[in-house]
Amino acid sequence: MKVTSCLIIALSMCMNVPAQKFVANYDEAKIPAYTLPDPLEGISSAADWPTRREAIRRLIAKEMFGHVPSHTATLEIVPDTEPFKILDGKAIVSQPAIKIAGTTWDLMIIRPANPSSPPPAFIAYNFGGNHTVIPDRGVRLPVSWQRKAKNHKAQEADRGSSARRWDVAALMEAGYALVTLYYGDVDPDMNDGFRDGVHAHFGVPKSDEWGSIATWAWGLSKTLDYLVASKIVDAERVSVLGHSRLGKTSLWAGANDERFALVISNNSGCGGAALSKRAIGETVGRINTSFPHWFNGNFKKYNRNESAMPFDSHMLLALIAPRPLYVASAEQDRWADPHGEFLACVGADPVYRLLGTEGLPSRKMPKLNEPTVGRIGYHIRSGKHDVTAYDWAQYIAFANKHLN
Ligand code: GCU
Numbered sequence: 147m148k149v150t151s152c153l154i155i156a157l158s159m160c161m162n163v164p165a166q167k168f169v170a171n172y173d174e175a176k177i178p179a180y181t182l183p184d185p186l187e188g189i190s191s192a193a194d195w196p197t198r199r200e201a202i203r204r205l206i207a208k209e210m211f212g213h214v215p216s217h218t219a220t221l222e223i224v225p226d227t228e229p230f231k232i233l234d235g236k237a238i239v240s241q242p243a244i245k246i247a248g249t250t251w252d253l254m255i256i257r258p259a260n261p262s263s264p265p266p267a268f269i270a271y272n273f274g275g276n277h278t279v280i281p282d283r284g285v286r287l288p289v290s291w292q293r294k295a296k297n298h299k300a301q302e303a304d305r306g307s308s309a310r311r312w313d314v315a316a317l318m319e320a321g322y323a324l325v326t327l328y329y330g331d332v333d334p335d336m337n338d339g340f341r342d343g344v345h346a347h348f349g350v351p352k353s354d355e356w357g358s359i360a361t362w363a364w365g366l367s368k369t370l371d372y373l374v375a376s377k378i379v380d381a382e383r384v385s386v387l388g389h390s391r392l393g394k395t396s397l398w399a400g401a402n403d404e405r406f407a408l409v410i411s412n413n414s415g416c417g418g419a420a421l422s423k424r425a426i427g428e429t430v431g432r433i434n435t436s437f438p439h440w441f442n443g444n445f446k447k448y449n450r451n452e453s454a455m456p457f458d459s460h461m462l463l464a465l466i467a468p469r470p471l472y473v474a475s476a477e478q479d480r481w482a483d484p485h486g487e488f489l490a491c492v493g494a495d496p497v498y499r500l501l502g503t504e505g506l507p508s509r510k511m512p513k514l515n516e517p518t519v520g521r522i523g524y525h526i527r528s529g530k531h532d533v534t535a536y537d538w539a540q541y542i543a544f545a546n547k548h549l550n
Contacts (some may be wrong), residue, residue, distance in 0.1 A: 168432050180423035185464040202461050211355035211398050212442030215348050219247040225515040230284045237318045247347035251331040257323035266383030266523035271392045281306025282309040291334035313538035320542045323379045332357050332365035353443030363399035383549045387535045394418035408470045415482025423452045425454045429482040460493025468501040470548040472523040479531040491524050507521045
């Protein structure tokens with residue numbers, strides 16, 4: 147290095163020059179020209195898809211979410227001995243726990259009280275602890291890292307605080323169970339150098355190994371292992387759902403684990419359903435700077451360099467095929483690029499069609515609150531970044547259509 151460059155670096159360090167401020171582009175006219183890689187490249191029949199699929203899955207794992215390390219961890223179940231009823235006796239809540247890799251994950255399973263057979267289920271992480279999903283005092287409080295409430299009193303006050311995001315009554319009415327767990331139990335959502343959660347057991351990941359999203363996705367698969375073994379729900383009809391960063395997670399869980407019968411992305415945005423190459427709203431460089439622990443080390447090379455990506459989110463969505471896939475956007479959630487989420491569905495459609503399914507019925511962005519629903523479903527609802535009763539109504543109808 148030349149002396150002058152050393153001097154400049156030293157000077158800027160002393161002066162603590164702030165990093166360049168990120169200004170999101172929201173203008174479609176300013177999207178860089180891009181070409182999407184063809185998910186069907188090199189293949190012409192459905193019989194060729196499994197090999198192509200695995201190549202794409204490995205590519206996206208290596209370059210973005212990270213491979214799961216080969217190290218093993220055994221899973222132990224602590225059964226719940228005190229289930230209780232809610233909704234005037236219409237539903238039962240049980241809380242078995244999974245012990246794995248030095249961590250404990252409290253599951254909360256809410257199921258219709260009198261099903262004739264194990265019910266189909268939705269599985270979804272929650273952001274704040276199971277106690278935020280329903281207000282009942284019987285729900286255990288999380289003891290791991292806390293995203294919100296800092297002490298016991300604050301946790302108590304937080305009971306039911308996100309209940310409006312969970313339409314438990316509609317799920318019970320439609321005959322579905324809800325399986326939820328707190329994502330912080332699996333891996334605290336902090337950039338701490340991968341020293342906590344299950345990473346304390348698995349060790350610091352290499353640059354092609356898992357970031358937090360892949361770790362959370364693995365947690366969903368481990369939970370599914372338990373659901374298969376326990377027979378408490380119909381494990382052949384489990385829909386995996388997630389909102390925002392947890393929507394990125396549900397997509398990656400569905401891509402890796404074909405036992406998830408149906409996959410739902412709610413407002414997942416950048417690093418989820420939205421096409422990265424559009425670089426509109428949140429970008430790869432921005433997400434890797436704000437949340438460096440979400441993806442693996444390799445993904446950083448695409449910061450401000452999306453054109454070099456040999457894949458995009460339409461290929462992530464194609465990994466779900468031919469299973470039913472629903473992508474939902476919200477009108478005011480421009481940060482998550484609703485149009486890019488829709489275009490990724492359009493880009494995944496040829497794979498669905500090659501596999502003999504309907505794919506996405508429309509090539510044109512649908513109007514507000516007018517879902518387009520085939521084997522791929524998509525809607526943009528009015529309102530902000532959120533999970534609403536409207537979203538749940540579409541997901542329940544979609545599961546009814548495909549899983550019943
Ligand atoms: C931030 C982040 C998004 C993410 C969201 C969330 O807004 O930039 O990528 O989806 O948080 O998970 O709440």
